[in-house]
Amino acid sequence: MPNHVRREFDTQPEGKYMQSKVRKLLGALTMSVIAAFGVPAPATAQADAIADEYAGGTVSDLLGADGAVSTLRPEARNGTVEEARRYAARNHDNVADTNADELKNVDALQAQLATAAVEPPPEWLLNECLSRPGADGIGGHVLFRGYWCQKNKVHGEYIYNGKKEGEFTVEYRAQAVANPFTRQVHYWFHGDDYDTSGSFSGWSTLSLKVECVDLTVGCSADRKYVTMDVGDWDDGEWVNWNLSSDEAAATQQPEKVLRNLFVLRGSALDDFNRPVELDSLTRPGFRCDSADYFAGAPKACVFTDVIPRLNYEYGQGYNEVVDHIKLAHLNPGATHPPRPGKLIPGHWGGIPNSAG
DSSP: OOSSOOEEESOSOSOOOOOOHHHHHHSOOOOOOOOOOOOOOOOOHHHHHHHHHTOOOOHHHHOOTTOOOOOOOOOOOOOOHHHHHHHHHHHOOSSOOOSHHHHHHHHHHHHHHHHTTTSOOOHHHHHHHHTSTTTTSTTOEEEETTEEEEEEEEEEEEEETTEEEEEEEEEEEEEEEEOTTTSEEEEEEEEEEEEEEETOOTTSEEEEEEEEESSOTTEEESOOOEEEEGGGTTSSOOEEEEEEEOGGGOOSTTTOOEEEEEEEEEEEEOTTOOEEEEOOSOOOEEEEEOOTTSTTOTTEEEESOSOOOOOOOTTSSOHHHHHHHHHHHHOGGGSSSOOTTOOOTTOOOSOTTOOO
16 A cells, blocks of 8 residues: 555544644644634625615525525516526526515625625625535535535545554635626635644645636636645635636637536645645536626626526416426326326425425
């Protein structure tokens, strides 16, 4: 077996490692570290205009206590298949979008976050996202199509001849905003606590970077590794990377769509300068396009780990479609071809987490 391994994110058991700079210096005293958060800088005139047009509540107003998604009332459309396809692809969302106005409030918030991207999003938004199921898992959580978050751990250990000689863990929170104006994703990382043993100490070196992986066409990051002592990653500062989607690399026309996955990667050196490579199982996806027929979002990105759907209501010009869907849900055996006992998935019977 190789003399040294190994790299892990996302796989450590739950538990709180509390350690301060005092331990880094003295190796003994533990304490908690409270991070200071800022609110976004004032939005630009472009975001202000959108916010004024769609004035209203916050994301908290749109999210039900159980995270349920309610029905979106469609705007008037011409009913073509192409229009439906584009509408569904662009307007999927994880936020409870009770009506079009509330959905536009989310768009306004995304615009404000993106244009204030030199600062991390406000703490209330991060806390709202981190409270959702799955936020502390491998994939993190998409709160709405323009905002992603995760709470997890960076962990590495050095093994020589089958014996573990040292290890470290850095707990972190991360968040990202998909920009609707510039085909960018803005990512922030915040170390909260750390723990070391054996050949690793607070003075050991940890380097981290965010980059595209697997689906990499047209994607680039504005910086490479950020390197600090392990014990300095929890100093209270947010570290930022910006990912860009180059429309010139897109072959699809006219929207110039590109889809990418990003990952947090790292490497560490223990106190004897022995390297440990770090990788992550987290692969959040994002999609960017330059569709100029969407007002206020000329070069938009969205996170793709959301629930696609296209909803209809009576009286909106689609009664025949609504009747067909209702028949398929309530009396599937009567749909063509008629067959007793036929089951068509998709009907929700009011039981949370049911297959439908």
